[in-house]
Amino acid sequence: MSFRVAYAGFMLESVSAVPVISTKDDFIRNTTRGEAMAKAFAGTNTVAGGCLDTLDAAPDAVAVPLVQTVIGALGPASDEAIAWLTGETLSLLARAAPLDGIVLFLHGASWAPGYEDIERHVISKVRNAHPDVPISVALDYHGNVDSRTFAECDVAVAYRHSPHTDMGQTGARATEALLRILREGRKPGLAVCKPGVVIPSILSATALEPLATVIAEARALEAAGDCDISVMAGFAYADSPNTGMSVVAVDWDGQEAAATKARQLAERLQALRREISSAIPVADVSGALADLEARPGAGKPVVLLEHADRMNDSTYLLRALMDREVGRVSVPFMFDPETAEQALAAGAGAEIDLMLGGKTSPESGGPIALRAKVLWAGHKTYTVTGQMQTGATIDLGTTALIEFGHIRVSVVSNFAFAIDGDPFYIFDERPEDYDVIVLRSKTHFRAFYEPASDRIIVVDTPDLGPADVKLIPFTQLDTAQKFPWKETPVLTC
Ligand SMILES: [Zn+2]
Numbered sequence: 001m002s003f004r005v006a007y008a009g010f011m012l013e014s015v016s017a018v019p020v021i022s023t024k025d026d027f028i029r030n031t032t033r034g035e036a037m038a039k040a041f042a043g044t045n046t047v048a049g050g051c052l053d054t055l056d057a058a059p060d061a062v063a064v065p066l067v068q069t070v071i072g073a074l075g076p077a078s079d080e081a082i083a084w085l086t087g088e089t090l091s092l093l094a095r096a097a098p099l100d101g102i103v104l105f106l107h108g109a110s111w112a113p114g115y116e117d118i119e120r121h122v123i124s125k126v127r128n129a130h131p132d133v134p135i136s137v138a139l140d141y142h143g144n145v146d147s148r149t150f151a152e153c154d155v156a157v158a159y160r161h162s163p164h165t166d167m168g169q170t171g172a173r174a175t176e177a178l179l180r181i182l183r184e185g186r187k188p189g190l191a192v193c194k195p196g197v198v199i200p201s202i203l204s205a206t207a208l209e210p211l212a213t214v215i216a217e218a219r220a221l222e223a224a225g226d227c228d229i230s231v232m233a234g235f236a237y238a239d240s241p242n243t244g245m246s247v248v249a250v251d252w253d254g255q256e257a258a259a260t261k262a263r264q265l266a267e268r269l270q271a272l273r274r275e276i277s278s279a280i281p282v283a284d285v286s287g288a289l290a291d292l293e294a295r296p297g298a299g300k301p302v303v304l305l306e307h308a309d310r311m312n313d314s315t316y317l318l319r320a321l322m323d324r325e326v327g328r329v330s331v332p333f334m335f336d337p338e339t340a341e342q343a344l345a346a347g348a349g350a351e352i353d354l355m356l357g358g359k360t361s362p363e364s365g366g367p368i369a370l371r372a373k374v375l376w377a378g379h380k381t382y383t384v385t386g387q388m389q390t391g392a393t394i395d396l397g398t399t400a401l402i403e404f405g406h407i408r409v410s411v412v413s414n415f416a417f418a419i420d421g422d423p424f425y426i427f428d429e430r431p432e433d434y435d436v437i438v439l440r441s442k443t444h445f446r447a448f449y450e451p452a453s454d455r456i457i458v459v460d461t462p463d464l465g466p467a468d469v470k471l472i473p474f475t476q477l478d479t480a481q482k483f484p485w486k487e488t489p490v491l492t493c
Helices: 024-029 034-041 047-057 079-096 118-129 167-184 211-224 255-271 285-294 316-322 337-346 446-452
Strands: 003-014 031-033 061-074 101-106 135-139 155-158 189-193 227-232 246-251 302-306 329-335 351-356 368-383 393-404 407-412 436-439 455-459
Touching: 003 047, 003 079, 003 167, 024 031, 024 061, 024 079, 031 034, 034 047, 034 061, 047 061, 047 101, 047 167, 061 079, 079 118, 101 118, 101 167, 118 135, 135 167, 155 167, 155 189, 155 227, 155 246, 189 255, 211 227, 211 255, 227 255, 246 255, 285 302, 285 316, 285 455, 302 316, 316 329, 316 368, 316 407, 316 436, 337 351, 337 368, 337 393, 337 407, 368 407, 446 455
Parallel strands: 003 061, 003 101, 101 135, 135 155, 302 436, 302 455, 329 407, 329 436
Antiparallel strands: 031 061, 189 246, 227 246, 351 368, 368 393, 393 407
């Protein structure tokens, strides 16, 4: 007999203060179902790929691919969109019944005004509809979770790496644990402990010390026991009661073993909170440019990381770089559909007057009025060659490569992060063609750009994702107890 295991996935990381809302129509447009979804994701380094490949390889399992909605790292969802997503997931699961197991991929940091914890909501609805079917949940390392999030599922595992180079492995871990429940007829312990620490995304890179040491301790606990431990960074910019770091332990030796390990590592995170929260230096715009001018890249580009930008359209660095002699500058994947359409209408070779970038919120720095030459314009899709989401298809929508002075900017209509060499390769360029590259990724760019750049200068701007998490206007998070600089943050297990 074969176990019928369904897969359903939803990926949205929300900055709750971003004024751009993902609607039900956005959700519908970014949803694939059934065999089309399986075809798009099987063999890719994604949770869906890892899950479906694991099920295909198992002699005693049949994959039932249902649905995947990928919105990305953006602003909030509308309440209506979350209601639609939940309903769609439930109706597809009902139609696929009878099922032996369910794998859910939930990012963990999605946010909508009417929901305290969207992931808990989805899990609870699925559990109510399928009370006797084991549920295994795969999450992003940046998910905001607590023990209530997982009260009604059986397994929860998160990415171990940021950059997220192990998305496929995470899907496989969630699926293997589910299959083990089905094969052995028993469930593992599942415990969550929160250290009461909130860190900005740039400090969540898993190679940074001392965070890397705590994560290594999780691997050591796994080597010594029969468990799967996820140290999760959380996502500071989604304002929820459970915003912040977590340790999630799945332990086949039972609930007490899981709780002990989750607490042990959460205590370590808490003890090291100040060091974790000051792991890399952050410059302001003028400091970053002074640094750049004092020491240009030697044979490789210098990366300026405009990390506080959450909508990929900030203009603080671009404006500052326009009248500086710093060599050739590239600004890949700026989100500006209006400019992309304008460039497309004008066509390659045309010179156009633009209001570039800075349109999504007052905090993004405002548009820059300039005249640019259109080098290329059209609809652009490509297959990821980088280490994250390898093999997945990215649709940038209407896209243009424009040039003004020493600066080239690629503008896109679908929100996308430049994290590897692809934003250059798709225009027959290379990163090393440039002296300076402006990126907006938080940690994912490091897999490619640490070796590909001369150095990385992290730049803080007055935008919606500040390095100083004290500046975030929290209303739901209990800030009295949950910051790295509190004398005694509260441990919640
Ligand atoms: Zn993440």
